[in-house]
Amino acid sequence: MIELPVVRLREDAVLPERAYAGDAGLDLATCERVELGPGERAVVPTGLAVAVPEGFAGFVQPRSGLAARHGIAVVNSPGLIDSGYRGELRVVLLNTDRERPFVAEVGERIAQLVILPVPELELVEVPELPATERGARGFGSSRAT
Numbered sequence: 001m002i003e004l005p006v007v008r009l010r011e012d013a014v015l016p017e018r019a020y021a022g023d024a025g026l027d028l029a030t031c032e033r034v035e036l037g038p039g040e041r042a043v044v045p046t047g048l049a050v051a052v053p054e055g056f057a058g059f060v061q062p063r064s065g066l067a068a069r070h071g072i073a074v075v076n077s078p079g080l081i082d083s084g085y086r087g088e089l090r091v092v093l094l095n096t097d098r099e100r101p102f103v104a105e106v107g108e109r110i111a112q113l114v115i116l117p118v119p120e121l122e123l124v125e126v127p128e129l130p131a132t133e134r135g136a137r138g139f140g141s142s143r144a145t
Contacts, residue, residue: 004115005051009088013047014107025061025112028091036095036102041075044091044110052083057118060091060111071097074111081113089113 006015016026031047052058058081066072075092091111095102104110 002053002056002115004053007049008047009049010045010047012106016048016113025114027063027109028060028089028111028113029107030091030104030110031106033106034093034104036072036093036104038095038098038101041092041094044093044104046089046091046110048089049086050081050089050113051086052081052115054083055117055120056083056115057081059114059116060089061114063109063112066110070100070102071095072102072110078114079111 008015010031013031014029016028018026028046028048030044032045034042034044036042050058060074060077060079060081062072062074062077073094073096075094079091081089093104093110
């Protein structure tokens with residue numbers, strides 16, 4: 001188990017938590033009321049800062065319930081939180097519904113935070129890459145076109 005230090009930057013910030021034991025994501029909540037009209041996007045504050053441990057990264061993911069019921073997406077999904085970042089966690093939400101506005105009240109869960117290990121890599125320039133069955137086929141799809 002790893003520790004994830006978290007600081008409330010605002011008193012009304014809701015600490016992230018899992019909805020169920022074993023869930024991969026920690027729910028992130030808004031600390032401000034936000035209203036998104038059809039097609040609008042906003043940077044939504046959580047009032048939290050975290051210290052992702054070195055060798056790990058945080059990934060902000062959309063909530064499937066918000067997507068299915070309201071058409072709410074995380075624009076830069078997944079949002080990347082590097083281990084050196086200490087600023088506020090903010091979520092870029094987009095209302096993809098063409099007709100209905102979406103309102104998130106203070107404390108409403110708007111996204112999930114997943115912490116994953118990220119290996120250190122050494123970039124090695126080579127004249128060509130090793131061959132695979134797929135090769136360069138299927139950009140954007142796993143099926144050959």
